[in-house]
Amino acid sequence: MTPVFNIxxxxxxxxxxxxxxxxxxxxxxxxxxxxxxxxxxxxxxIQVLVYWFVFGVGLRQGGAVGDAPFIVYxxxxxxxxxxxxxxxxxxxxxxxxxxxxxxxxxxxxxxxxSITILGNMFSFFLMLGILAVILFLYGINGGIYLLxxxxxxxxxxxxxxxxxxxxxxxxxxxxxxxxMIQSAMRMLFFLTPIFWTLESFPExxxxxxxxxxxxxxxxxxxxxxxxxxxxxxxxxxxxxxxxLTLLILLVGSILHDNFKDKFVDYL
Amino acid sequence: MKPVVxxxxxxxxxxxxxxxxxxxxxxxxxxxxxxxxxxxxxxxxEVFRGETIGIIGTNGSGKSTLSNLLAQIVPPTSGSxxxxxxxxxxxxxxxxxxxxxxLENIELKCLMHGLNKKEIKSITPDIMEFADIGDFISQPxxxxxxxxxxxxxxxxxxxxxxxxxxxxxxxxxxxxxxxxKCVDKFHEFKQEGKTIFFISHSLSQVKSISDRILWMNHxxxxxxxxxxxxxxxxxxxxxxxxxxxxxxxKVYRKSKIQNQLNEQLPETTTxxxxxxxxxxxxxxSFPLLFVSLxxxxxxxxxxxxxxxxxxxxxxxxxxxxxxxxxxAADWQEVGQPxxxxxxxxxxxxxEELTDVETEIPFASEMLVQSVMDGVYKVEHDGQIxxxxxxxxxxxxxxxxxxxxxxxxxxxxxxxxxxVNSYEYFFAFMGADYETVTSNLNxxxxxxxxxxxxxxxxxxxxxxxxxxxxxxxxxxxxxxELNTSHPVINQLIEEARMYSVDKTLYNIQTEQYSINIxxxxxxxxxxxxxxx
Numbered sequence: 001m002t003p004v005f006n007i008x009x010x011x012x013x014x015x016x017x018x019x020x021x022x023x024x025x026x027x028x029x030x031x032x033x034x035x036x037x038x039x040x041x042x043x044x045x046i047q048v049l050v051y052w053f054v055f056g057v058g059l060r061q062g063g064a065v066g067d068a069p070f071i072v073y074x075x076x077x078x079x080x081x082x083x084x085x086x087x088x089x090x091x092x093x094x095x096x097x098x099x100x101x102x103x104x105x106x107x108x109x110x111x112x113x114s115i116t117i118l119g120n121m122f123s124f125f126l127m128l129g130i131l132a133v134i135l136f137l138y139g140i141n142g143g144i145y146l147l148x149x150x151x152x153x154x155x156x157x158x159x160x161x162x163x164x165x166x167x168x169x170x171x172x173x174x175x176x177x178x179x180m181i182q183s184a185m186r187m188l189f190f191l192t193p194i195f196w197t198l199e200s201f202p203e204x205x206x207x208x209x210x211x212x213x214x215x216x217x218x219x220x221x222x223x224x225x226x227x228x229x230x231x232x233x234x235x236x237x238x239x240x241x242x243x244l245t246l247l248i249l250l251v252g253s254i255l256h257d258n259f260k261d262k263f264v265d266y267l
Numbered sequence: 268m269k270p271v272v273x274x275x276x277x278x279x280x281x282x283x284x285x286x287x288x289x290x291x292x293x294x295x296x297x298x299x300x301x302x303x304x305x306x307x308x309x310x311x312x313e314v315f316r317g318e319t320i321g322i323i324g325t326n327g328s329g330k331s332t333l334s335n336l337l338a339q340i341v342p343p344t345s346g347s348x349x350x351x352x353x354x355x356x357x358x359x360x361x362x363x364x365x366x367x368x369x370l371e372n373i374e375l376k377c378l379m380h381g382l383n384k385k386e387i388k389s390i391t392p393d394i395m396e397f398a399d400i401g402d403f404i405s406q407p408x409x410x411x412x413x414x415x416x417x418x419x420x421x422x423x424x425x426x427x428x429x430x431x432x433x434x435x436x437x438x439x440x441x442x443x444x445x446x447x448k449c450v451d452k453f454h455e456f457k458q459e460g461k462t463i464f465f466i467s468h469s470l471s472q473v474k475s476i477s478d479r480i481l482w483m484n485h486x487x488x489x490x491x492x493x494x495x496x497x498x499x500x501x502x503x504x505x506x507x508x509x510x511x512x513x514x515x516x517k518v519y520r521k522s523k524i525q526n527q528l529n530e531q532l533p534e535t536t537t538x539x540x541x542x543x544x545x546x547x548x549x550x551x552s553f554p555l556l557f558v559s560l561x562x563x564x565x566x567x568x569x570x571x572x573x574x575x576x577x578x579x580x581x582x583x584x585x586x587x588x589x590x591x592x593x594x595a596a597d598w599q600e601v602g603q604p605x606x607x608x609x610x611x612x613x614x615x616x617x618e619e620l621t622d623v624e625t626e627i628p629f630a631s632e633m634l635v636q637s638v639m640d641g642v643y644k645v646e647h648d649g650q651i652x653x654x655x656x657x658x659x660x661x662x663x664x665x666x667x668x669x670x671x672x673x674x675x676x677x678x679x680x681x682x683x684x685x686v687n688s689y690e691y692f693f694a695f696m697g698a699d700y701e702t703v704t705s706n707l708n709x710x711x712x713x714x715x716x717x718x719x720x721x722x723x724x725x726x727x728x729x730x731x732x733x734x735x736x737x738x739x740x741x742x743x744x745x746x747e748l749n750t751s752h753p754v755i756n757q758l759i760e761e762a763r764m765y766s767v768d769k770t771l772y773n774i775q776t777e778q779y780s781i782n783i784x785x786x787x788x789x790x791x792x793x794x795x796x797x798x
Binding site: 001017020024028029031207208210254261262 | 335340341342364366367371374375378379381383407554555558559561562565566568569570571572
């Protein structure tokens with residue numbers, strides 16, 4: 001367990017640095033564009049509109065999901081996904097793309113994935129805010145269930161941290177892995193109940209779909225906003241999610257610990 | 268006096284794997300290292316506070332590798348490096364972000380070296396002054412010339428107050444003014460008691476700055492002594508080397524590189540390392556194993572836990588069902604709609620199927636209530652009747668199947684005579700008996716058929732109109748059908764039900780219910796959906 005604690009210690013002691021560097025990352029990304037940081041919102045907005053049109057108006061004929069209108073259901077899945085997908089792909093690439101920058105200074109490599117997570121988090125929180133306004137306009141209130149939102153956000157961040165730590169390490173050593181992650185994320189978009197509901201499948205298939213940990217997070221965030229249930233209702237799923245996260249974190253930390261000094265050699 | 272930097276038998280090897288997969292296997296220590304290039308071999312030296320060390324050597328002598336080791340960017344393959352203080356590497360444009368402006372880069376790089384906002388603010392003017400790039404400071408780095416980039420990188424690195432400065436060829440791009448500025452800065456550092464490693468292949472630069480010179484030659488430390496001594500030796504070597512013919516130079520280089528490839532590191536160090544790794548592995552394996560086990564178990568629980576629940580629930584449900592069935596005197600509940608698949612099908616008023624109550628045509632719908640010993644209890648027109656199980660097909664969802672076939676398609680299967688007149692006849696579909704008889708002349712027969720329905724037969728046109736109980740022309744029967752026409756095959760494929768002997772087919776379109784009798788070559792079209 002010591003590598004895990006060491007990694008966390010590195011994150012905590014370098015937190016102000018992570019924060020600043022994340023801001024610089026965002027700035028650097030949009031420096032070249034006329035609309036600058038606005039693209040953080042234009043991009044998802046266009047995608048939301050396309051998905052809403054294709055899946056909501058086209059395929060579902062505008063049918064509601066339970067009590068919620070389809071657009072609300074879709075947004076509750078898409079907003080977390082727009083955070084998850086780029087974070088995973090960029091995070092997996094973070095060590096490879098930045099190690100040259102970092103290796104010239106005394107600087108723990110393990111903070112690189114965290115910078116990506118934090119950099120993407122700003123727009124995620126803003127989008128969550130916009131989402132809350134939309135929910136308010138629709139008169140949808142999660143009530144007491146909203147209390148579990150922080151729990152699911154912690155789940156989300158911890159899982160992303162564990163996963164990007166592991167995959168950024170692997171991807172720095174095996175470049176093929178990055179391409180694999182990219183196509184896997186494209187596939188997972190369709191395998192996660194974002195524009196479809198889990199309930200529309202038979203039980204057995206539901207259980208298989210649930211092996212995808214993003215299902216836990218996205219459905220959890222939905223439950224919180226729509227007031228559909230508590231996180232401890234499905235304890236089996238909760239146990240699965242946390243043990244998987246811990247496993248990824250453990251493997252990631254050990255692997256990272258073994259390779260942190262050697263990244264420069266393998267690039 | 269305690270040395271600031273101490274290297275003991277430091278070696279650095281790079282693997283010369285030809286394939287990417289070899290490198291991977293080596294990394295996982297599955298495969299023994301095959302071919303290595305020894306960039307540095309058994310380097311040992313000590314450097315004390317306030318010294319300026321010049322590192323000199325020809326191309327490929329291991330200068331840059333040594334500078335990377337000193338800056339603690341790459342770890343040594345074997346040996347130990349002890350450094351007292353924070354080393355900083357100054358390399359050309361290291362750690363600069365091309366898209367950010369000069370000012371932002373200053374802040375970014377200082378941040379990465381762990382300075383806080385206040386400190387950064389105080390040193391920024393000094394850096395700008397030193398780098399001397401004027402108004403370009405607010406431009407993105409990508410617009411800079413290479414000299415500007417190097418000056419900025421250098422200016423930042425010297426201003427973040429490093430304990431040990433490692434300068435790798437950074438001065439080669441600056442002009443003489445900038446060079447002088449740097450030399451002044453080095454003197455300042457020297458007075459503050461800081462250690463500087465100055466790496467270059469220019470002897471004159473190294474000589475002007477350093478106290479001692481370290482001469483590297485193909486991975487080996489050739490000499491490390493007072494600058495004058497080394498400088499003479501080195502210039503002699505260069506003179507000797509330059510005097511060689513190009514062929515001799517090649518041979519010399521080749522033999523040196525071959526040596527670097529063949530060199531083996533002392534076994535003891537690698538042995539010790541591997542033992543250390545295995546020990547660490549056993550220590551780590553316990554939590555890893557434990558967590559993997561929990562993950563595996565929880566995923567099994569997730570996958571099959573629900574099945575287990577439903578399995579037990581299903582078992583209790585089944586036993587409940589059994590008891591209710593027993594009490595209902597062997598009639599088993601069905602409660603599904605069904606269709607007759609015989610023509611005509613007989614419905615009986617008793618369970619023993621002896622008294623025929625009524626006969627109904629093929630594809631009539633009814634509700635099948637329950638079943639016992641091959642007999643269905645059905646509800647037809649509000650009556651409870653009984654019939655053979657074989658005469659009924661339960662609705663398995665196929666009844667909602669709607670074929671996409673128009674009357675025009677159907678007409679292609681009609682006998683030649685009727686093809687011309689079918690539109691006229693079908694116009695009377697739904698009209699009452701009076702209207703039909705007064706408008707359609709030339710019927711050859713009329714009467715009541717076996718199902719108690721009025722009919723008008725037009726044998727010249729091969730069509731019979733059958734009237735329903737309200738005396739409306741509900742069904743048209745076309746005879747002498749061309750059953751070999753492909754449209755018939757298409758219809759059969761889209762049939763929602765067919766009789767046991769596969770001679771009768773029922774097809775439902777949006778407007779009509781169509782029955783085909785293959786044996787009698789007739790097609791029966793009934794209008795649906797209006798009532």
